[in-house]
Amino acid sequence: MPGIPASTSLRTPCLRRRMRLVPLLGLFWLLAACGDETPDRDILALDGRTMGTTWSVRVAAPPADLREAELRNRIQGRLIRVNSLMSTWDPQSQLSRFNAAPVGEWFPADPELLHVVDASLRLHRLSDGAFDITLGPLVDLWGFGPGADVAPESLPDPEAVEAALATVGAEHVETRADPPALRRTAPVRLDLSAIAKGHGVDAMAEEIEALGGTDYLAEIGGELRARGLNGRGVPWQVGIEVPDPSRRGVAREALGLEASAVATSGDYRNFFTVDGVRYSHTIDPATGRPVSHDVASVTVLHESAMWADGWATALNVLGSERGLALAEEQELPILFILYRKEGLDERSSARFDAHRSRSAP
Numbered sequence: 001m002p003g004i005p006a007s008t009s010l011r012t013p014c015l016r017r018r019m020r021l022v023p024l025l026g027l028f029w030l031l032a033a034c035g036d037e038t039p040d041r042d043i044l045a046l047d048g049r050t051m052g053t054t055w056s057v058r059v060a061a062p063p064a065d066l067r068e069a070e071l072r073n074r075i076q077g078r079l080i081r082v083n084s085l086m087s088t089w090d091p092q093s094q095l096s097r098f099n100a101a102p103v104g105e106w107f108p109a110d111p112e113l114l115h116v117v118d119a120s121l122r123l124h125r126l127s128d129g130a131f132d133i134t135l136g137p138l139v140d141l142w143g144f145g146p147g148a149d150v151a152p153e154s155l156p157d158p159e160a161v162e163a164a165l166a167t168v169g170a171e172h173v174e175t176r177a178d179p180p181a182l183r184r185t186a187p188v189r190l191d192l193s194a195i196a197k198g199h200g201v202d203a204m205a206e207e208i209e210a211l212g213g214t215d216y217l218a219e220i221g222g223e224l225r226a227r228g229l230n231g232r233g234v235p236w237q238v239g240i241e242v243p244d245p246s247r248r249g250v251a252r253e254a255l256g257l258e259a260s261a262v263a264t265s266g267d268y269r270n271f272f273t274v275d276g277v278r279y280s281h282t283i284d285p286a287t288g289r290p291v292s293h294d295v296a297s298v299t300v301l302h303e304s305a306m307w308a309d310g311w312a313t314a315l316n317v318l319g320s321e322r323g324l325a326l327a328e329e330q331e332l333p334i335l336f337i338l339y340r341k342e343g344l345d346e347r348s349s350a351r352f353d354a355h356r357s358r359s360a361p
Helices: 014-018 024-034 068-086 094-100 111-126 136-141 158-165 196-210 305-330 350-356
Strands: 021-023 043-050 053-060 173-177 180-184 216-220 223-227 236-241 251-257 259-266 271-274 277-280 295-302 334-340 343-348
Touching: 043 068, 053 068, 053 196, 068 094, 068 111, 068 196, 111 173, 111 180, 111 196, 111 305, 136 158, 196 216, 196 223, 196 259, 196 305, 223 236, 223 305, 236 259, 236 295, 251 259, 259 305, 295 305, 295 350, 305 334, 334 350
Parallel strands: none
Antiparallel strands: 021 236, 043 053, 053 216, 173 180, 216 223, 223 259, 236 251, 259 295, 271 277, 295 334, 334 343
16 A cells, blocks of 8 residues: 555654564663653654555664655655555556466566566575465465455365465466566466565665665564664664564564564464464465464564565475574574474574674663
């Protein structure tokens, strides 16, 4: 959805508690707003709505010539553009028109859309198919598609799952750089919801940097990208949320980010239960069914929010054993939080441990 104006006041940061990844910046500013403490550096704060969720930007020590209105207009305009290219809700978006185009024909596509599709196809190959942007029919079948506000009371028939599974497969999608175009070799349809928010965060960061911002935190729906230092002159503080719906907004631990994006994927917010069995919104492309492993959430750090977003989904599908092995192979900083009988446990990659050791107190 196109962004709409929202308050820019630093005195109303409580909305940050709704994030899947909770920026501890929001908690610090909340304390500062209620007490005598003030940040060491000025903060320019903007908020809005996009893609059915919220976005926020915090720029520390903004350049003297950086105007709030100009930054807001550029961010809003860029997010509207991303939405017009990649929305599955808008029938006139470029992605929706591609999904409705004839199979087998090249469809002229914007290079920005191709950039995200190319990354998605590369993730599909690197994850051995765990990341798949053609899963829409299965997502719909399991009751997690657009407009699904009521949890299913029963499971889909196995025959229906097999039929839907036969209609997916990212290997049926091709891209062409010159002239830029997309093609389907089978009647699959694309859904970029597992990676588009991350791309949107990267797009916001580009606009901030184009206007001279060097120290910032940009976020859409809990996917974040940070550069430089926060208002107190330390790395931006981000808390990884405890994966428990009854403890929303409670950080399990803090990370200090200076040049990283971070994204989390988990099943603790979006699931349904039938006959005492929990069914996650994350669908395994290999089985056509919700994943059934012990992963509560997986957090990924990457230079790009788009890649962090996509990798988080892929590793969530793979589970902790295969996912951790792939993360080590790809040298990704990741953290799995796992369900155990005695409570929550965690496993992390070597690169994540190194990053965690640099977190500010």
